[in-house]
Amino acid sequence: MCGINGIISLIKDKQERLLRMNQTLQHRGPEDEGSYINENVALGHRRLMIIDLSLAGHQPMTTPDGRYTMVFNGEIYNYQEIKKELDYSFKSTTDSEVILAAWQKWGADCVQRFNGMFAIAMWDHWEQQLTLVRDRLGIKPIYWHCKNSQLVFSSEIRALLASGIAEKRIDQDGLVDYLRYQTVQAPATILKDVYMLKAGHLLIYKAGDQPVVKEYWRPQIKPQANVVSYEQVKEEVRELFFKSVQRRLIADVPFGAFLSGGIDSSAIVGAMTKVSNAPVKTFNISFAEEAFSEAKYARYIAQLNGTDHTEIKLSPNDLLNCLPVALKGMDHPSGDGPNTWLVSKVTKEAGVTMALSGLGGDELFAGYAIFKRMLALHSKQWLWKMPNAIRKGMGELLCKVKPGVASTKMKALLSMPDYQFAKVFSVSRQSLMDEQLKDLLSRDGLPEHQPAFYLQDLISHVSQHVLSNVSIGELCTYMQNVLLRDSDQMSMAHALEVRVPFLDHELVEYMLSLPDPIKYPATPKKLMVDSMPDLLPDYIVNRPKMGFTFPWRHWLKNELNSFADERLRSLAKRDYFNEASVLSLWQRFKKDDPVVTFSRIWPLVVLEEWMNNE
Incomplete structure (x- = not known):
């Protein structure tokens, strides 16, 4: 487990910029630091020693023929099995060197053989080409920014900013995504022109060209050919x-x-x-x-x-x-x-x-409540065949009779023109609803729901696989x-x-x-x-399901009240927000409004704290 950095550019001060990036990631790898720099590329690495604690695991690593230089973050759990297939003069017992040897033999296709969590950056000296790869499930992150014929990447956004190439500018669509889902959906981030490589994808970049992003794996439903007991x-x-x-x-x-x-x-x-x-x-x-x-x-x-x-x-x-x-x-x-x-x-x-x-x-x-909820909604698609006015009326009535987050979401679902699984799922997973966001934000209109857009391509229409x-x-x-x-x-x-x-x-x-x-x-x-x-x-x-969470509702009203209040008042004054609406939401939470739970408030507190952090 480590931290990786890189700059692909002809700028002269790459070494100084890379040093700042590496220093920013010291917490990820306090035990070793390495760098590789030439005219076109600078690669940096911070190492946390897990497998092979010797200096033989130092990165960046380069193949004996000098073609490939690599920095890697993560673990390849089946590296010993892969190693047996490789004719390579190994100098260490690390999984890192197995990646390098596998890449030399099979190219980027070698990632299909890996079982693990990984973010890999591979520089091909012969082709003057960078390849970034992220593991199938997105366990290890990799962020990137490309502008003016230069690309910078890192395990963390703060290191991108430390390079002086990427800037800390809020992306307004990313901000909406964050308020909807308590995060920003990859490949976007909350910063303009800063991206997160999506899980199961790789990025190929040659200086002067546009980056090319390709998918190599996706979670998909492949029903078993034979019914098993x-x-x-x-x-x-x-x-x-x-x-x-x-x-x-x-x-x-x-x-x-x-x-x-x-x-x-x-x-x-x-x-x-x-x-x-x-x-x-x-x-x-x-x-x-x-x-x-x-x-x-x-x-x-x-x-x-x-x-x-x-x-x-x-x-x-x-x-x-x-x-x-x-x-x-x-x-x-x-x-x-x-x-x-x-x-x-x-x-x-x-x-x-x-x-x-x-x-x-x-x-x-299927441990979350949303699994049963989506099954129930899927079986009630007939609801969306009713006239729109009747459905909207049902939603309004539900909110009056039983006010709360669930009713607010059901109202939003009933207001949709038709039933589409990806859109219903996205709304079901929302934190602040669009109706609330239109009041909170100073912008006109809201962007499309990114999860719905992304999931539409992945959803199976086989009725026996709703849970999947x-x-x-x-x-x-x-x-x-x-x-x-x-x-x-x-x-x-x-x-x-x-x-x-x-x-x-x-x-x-x-x-x-x-x-x-x-x-x-x-x-x-x-x-x-x-x-x-x-x-x-x-x-x-058979114990009650509690979830690994803190008692935020109690704390926000008591011990953390002043901490939250200070940050929410500061956030409310920012140009993106309507001040009165932010403060009203905070007051409604403190008065136990069932529609405004702690999970609608805490992300706002965090956002302001993050914006203020350098």
């Missing part, structure tokens, strides 16, 4: 899951796991203890507010599996004291993140350099652009590598191939629980 499905799910966990335990440093005591993290910890030869360390955040504390469930799983367990008990003051620092670790504004920052901090301080996370379980095994369509929606929007981005930037703020077994692409592809009846969550994540009963006792399966 539920028993066989359970066996295959278990085998793929255990294989994924085992792959992700390859490391030459101490490792552990985040343990919330929920189904996902409990399954991972259980599998780790079965396949690992070393004692497993687990980490849990608990709260002074018992209603938000999952500590007893995490403690139960830790005792069941005999882990070395650390419980981190937080008070509001603990969060308040470190919140400014946590928010400074946020490279791109997000409605989530400080929770991961805190647990990563304590995990790293305990001497752990790599940790496994349960992220992705909800997306694959929702999984694709979750994987490609909220998970990639909120959860994974936050997980990367907040864990790497402490030089901690986080691995996500549920996002092994072989497991993802298999789960997407399964029809709805097999995955239907009659009970919480039924297929996962049935596949791993020895890892998931009833006490965990």
Whole structure:
């Protein structure tokens, strides 16, 4: 796990600019720094040592024939298998050098063979060509900016800005996207002319030309040719899951796991203890507010599996004291993140350099409420055959009878001219609704919904795969652009590598191939629980679902009230916003308006904090 930087340009001061970029990413790789500079290219690297702790893993790396020079961030879990196919004079035991050798033999097509999380930058000296590649599920980020015949890229936006080539200018359409979804959907970012390479894509650039972006993998539904029994499905799910966990335990440093005591993290910890030869360390955040504390469930799983367990008990003051620092670790504004920052901090301080996370379980095994909600809406498409005036009236009535976020969303859905899965999903995932945004923002009109535009091309129209369509929606929007981005930037703020077994692409592809009846969550994540009963006792399966979140509503009204108030008043004065509307939204939240929950307020607080950070 590392940080990568690069500049493709004929400018003379590339070395100074690259040095600033590398220094900006020191937190991602405090153990080693490297650079390669010639007339056309400058490549930089910060290294966090995970596999092969010797200096032989130093980057940038160049092939013996001098053709390719590479910087790489991530892990290739099957590198030892690939290595056996390569006739190459290896100087290290790193996965990085295997990438270089594989590229020399197969070119960019080698990425199809990789199982892992990766952001790769490969410079071809012979062709004077740069190739950037991002892993299939978007676990590792890579940002880029191209203007005036020069391209700059990095693992983080702040390093792009440190180059002096990209500028911190708000993109107004990106701002709308952020307010809608608590993030900006790739390939856009909240900054003008700064882009995030989409998951499963590569970018090819030759100086003077326009970058060419190509897709090499996408999550898609490939129904199985033969109908298999539920028993066989359970066996295959278990085998793929255990294989994924085992792959992700390859490391030459101490490792552990985040343990919330929920189904996902409990399954991972259980599998780790079965396949690992070393004692497993687990980490849990608990709260002074018992209603938000999952500590007893995490403690139960830790005792069941005999882990070395650390419980981190937080008070509001603990969060308040470190919140400014946590928010400074946020490279791109997000409605989530400080929770991961805190647990990563304590995990790293305990001497752990790599940790496994349960992220992705909800997306694959229909763990969110949106799965059942989308099934219900999909079965009620007849609603959109009713006259528009009647549907709008139904929405207005619902909001009066049962005011709240759910009713507000249903009103928006009923106002749509017809039923389109991608658009219905996007609206269902919104935070602030378009009606609210028109009031909050000083601009005229709103852009199209980016998730709907992107997902329309991915959605299957096979009626037996509604749940898989929702999984694709979750994987490609909220998970990639909120959860994974936050997980990367907040864990790497402490030089901690986080691995996500549920996002092994072989497991993802298999789960997407399964029809709805097999995955239907009659009970919480039924297929996962049935596949791993020895890892998931009833006490965990039947516990209330709480989610890994902080008690923001309580804190924003009490201990964090002045912190939020100061930032919201500052945000309200910016040209993008209508001041009175921002302050009205804040007051409505404090008066317990059911339409204005904490998740509509906190992203605004974060946005202002991020805008003020240099």
